[in-house]
Amino acid sequence: MQKGKLIHLESAKIGQAHSFLIFTEWYAIGIVYIKEVQLLIVISHKKRINLLATYFIEHDYINIKDIEMEFKISRRSAFYWITSFNKQLDEMQLDRIAKLAQSQYFLPPETKEALRHYDNLEEDDYPIAYSNKYSRRDLIIWFLIQNKDHVSLIKLAKYFRVSKNTVINDIQGVREHLPENFEIINDKNGKRLIGNEREKRLWVCEQVSLHNNPLIINEMHGAHYRYLIGELITLQRASRVIFSDNSLELLATFLSWCLKRIQLNPTLTLTSSPDHVTPGDKVVNDWITNLMTHYEIPVSIDEVTFFRDIIYSAQTKSVAHWAFTENFPADILVNEIISRFNSISGAEVSTPNLRNGLKAHLITTYQRVMAGIPYRAANLEDIKRDYQELMTLTSYAVQPFEDFMHKTLSSDELALLTTYFGGQTSYLSNTSTFNPNVDVFLICSSGVGTSYFLQQTLKRKYSQIRFSHPLSLREFDRLEPLVHAKLIISTIDVETTQDTPKLTVQSIPTDNDFAQIDKALHKVGLLGTLDATKMTNDVMDIISNDVMIPNPRALSRKLQAYFSGDTAANDPQDVVDSNHRPSIQELLTPDHIHVTSRILTWKQAIQRSFLPLLSGDYVDKSYVTEIIRKLEKNGPFMIVKGGVLLAHSAPSSKIHKLGMSLLELQHPVKMGDKTITTIICLAPKREKQHLKALSDLLDILEDDDKYETLIHSERKSELVTLMAEA
Structure with a gap:
């Protein structure tokens, strides 16, 4: 277990003074088992403040990704922890956490020194307690869908280590966000969820795609997951359709859970299908039938239809030729969408990669929308913030697709389509050969469009670094022993046979991702000491230690241009204008x-x-x-x-x-x-x-x-x- 000092900032106010306790040793996040389910230990409200205080004291500069990885929490929770810590610092009349360029955070020296004075020691050990209401609400729905025995207020409060009133508020929040035909009722054994079985399954499918709650995912994994991976690979060979790595994992996780659920409780078998029924392929129908027979589940047309819809909605690496695509005007729609995007954006984009990726994506998007299968973009808010105008242009471009379906795309679906138009001037042409002279392996598991979006974004920002073309996990396994790259950047967790450093990022990189990439590239020597980005960050850090910077982003842009020798740097106003997006x-x-x-x-x-x-x-x-x-x-x-x-x-x-x-x-x-x-x-x-x-x-x-x-x-x-x- 990880060992380290923990400062305890629980305060008891006496007049204007505060008394504080400090703990010497804290044994950090460990693993416990409850009912054969592996859980990550997380911590209560006051403990997260203590942990964050200790972490900031031990480090000079921290970004959100560091906090996520250190404490195994989501990005949203990391921001929540910082907010809680800042509120505690306000009560102590100490300066708050300061933010630098590229989302770097640090404790002002005076605050750090003040916190070091509190050195009374005491041991602390807190068991399981989900630290935010969103995680708890997801778990409550999961318990109800799983028909956990005796889901009661008292047991939930004890399980989460929160008050009974907190659980009551959580359940009220669950009720407010449930589909209209869902209802939580009370019976003699506790609480039960009444609702449509298909909608329950789709909620679980959505959780798997978001991958936000490790407890839910861990509980779904098991021997059946490995079996389903093998069966899905068989389906790929038979249907000549290649799923993205993310989709393969999602399908295996969800199908293994769903089939086991029906096997254990045959009364949960579906008895109806949605209004829109997609024509089925014999290969897919036979595969599903054999799978249900293996699990000793009665084969019904409604269940076959449901599983077929799930398979058709999974993202593929290449254009899928399912039966329903025969009457789907994919080529016409791709032409119209690209034409509309070019006409309004001032760009000229029409490469084979873009066309093939967009075509493959439209097929799966059409299936999701028509079958009512929800898609959630885990980083939707980042996309809305960083690519707002691009989303607007994409919304205009995809109108022919919406007209064809007679449906409007959700913000999440639109965000995913936006990635296909993320770079507008220098799309990469596809290549059938691999260049072994690369500095960085690039692994992207989310499909053609997002893969090349990620590659182009990185090549634009780090033009002097040689990136591989986007690799699947299978391609990476084959090439890793042959190529000695200095770094691996991936959108999915990867296992390596060599000691090459690796970094996991979003397919649409956020500011936090870029901060991590900068740090990783510097560490392996791919960005030299004279690199403009590093020098800018170093100068910003030095200045920020002594003075308050009114506009860090503007200063960062000017320094970046100066160190990179940008001719625009001769005119300070042009440095600002080059990044400004005028109305x-x-x-x-x-x-x-x-x-x-x-x-x-x-x-x-x-x-x-x-x-x-x-x-x-x-x-x-x-x-x-x-x-x-x-x-x-x-x-x-x-x-x-x-x-x-x-x-x-x-x-x-x-x-x-x-x-x-x-x-x-x-x-x-x-x-x-x-x-x-x-x-x-x-x-x-x-x-x-x-x-x-x-x-x-x-x-x-x-x-x-x-x-x-x-x-x-x-x-x-x-x-x-x-x-x-x-």
Whole structure:
């Protein structure tokens, strides 16, 4: 067991003074067994404050990932621990935990020194107590679904080591978030959950995909899990469909639990199917039938349909050719989605990797949505925060898919689709060979689109480092002995035969992930001492120890540009602008908005619409010529909505700075069979910098009143007002 000192900050207020107890030895998180279920010990409210205090005193700089890994808690719990600790420091009239660039946290020296003075010692040992209400609520639902005997307030309070009132509040929270047809009732043995068996199973399936609660996952694993892995590999060979590594693990975990559940209680067999029934493949139907026979479960069409829906909804590495895909217009939808994304984003993306990945993903998304199988993105809030504008553009792009299904995608499904458009200028082409000269093994288990999104993100940020193409676990096992990489970055836990350092990150990296990646790359020598990122972090850390930095992110950007030799660093304002995402109001200023009554051809109209950008040296004339040639070749594909054309091309040396202009045509022009009344010009200098403005434009196009104003205004003042209010 891990050993270390623990400071106890439980306080008893006497006037303005506080008395504190300090514990010498704390034996950290261990393993206990309750009813043959392996549980991770976690700790009560006051103990998490003590643990975090000790951890901060023993370390100079910490990020959220460090706390997650040290105490085996979720990211949400880590933030909750920090909040609790800060509240305790407020009571003690000490400075709070400070935050640096790249989500690094540290205790101010005065606070750290003050805490060191409390050195009375006492042993402490706290058994199981789930530290936040969300984990407890999930477990309560799990116990109810599992039909645990005697699920009562007293037993739950004892199990979680919380008060009875806390359990009452937890159960009320459970009731508020249950599906409408679910109900918690009381009987002589305690509490029971009444509801649809299919919905209960789907809730468990969702928990498996989120992988948030180790108790639930551990209880589901066992001998049946290993058996199901083998059977799923057999299904892959027979159906010629390859599941992603994440999907393979999810299917094995969920199916092993579900089959065992029915085997132990045959009354839980489904007796109905959803309204939408997907046509079945003989290979899949036979596989399910054999599986049910192995578990001695009566074969019914409703159960076969349920298991088939689960299999069809699992993410695949390649395009799945299930029976229902024969009538699914995947290619048409992919073409329409990519075309719409290109027309509104200012990007030009259409590589084989993107098309194949998007096609495979649409098939599984269609199945999930139509069969009512929920998908949850574990890092949805991070995606919403870091890729908000990109999600808006993706929402616009996928409308043909939603129209086909007659359903709207959830935020979680939309977040996953957003990853396919995460990089917009330099998509990697697929390769059938592996380059052995790599510095970092990259293992991604979540499918084609997210795999290449992760690779492209890392290659852009660390251009001097050689990353492998995204590998599956099987590819990694085969290549690891042959290639001596210095680091392994993976989206799933991996076992290695060598002593190569490894790091687990999200497929859409967060700030915390990048902080961990920076640290790992420095440790193995892939980022040298003169690396701009390291030097920036070092300088920020030194400054922060002595002075308060009013705007850490702005200073970090300027230092990064300075150390990297970025020419933009010569102009401090440009350093800020390169990371700023201006709104459409900032870009379409009155001097960039014009109305013309001249009768023009479509080429003349485009040339005239770019005059503000040409005169302001935003673009070269060759940029305008490039756009006209593309329209001549491909037709009016840049029309984003009836009458509105977004004239744009990809970022290049022909563009000197980010800009937009607008020309309203009182005499509309014809381009093929399309009529154009409004031309909006876009000069995208840097990738993603223009996404906020495009997101604002989409808001205008989707608002009927604003859209009518945009295409029918005869006065410049109306358009200026429209953009000012966007």
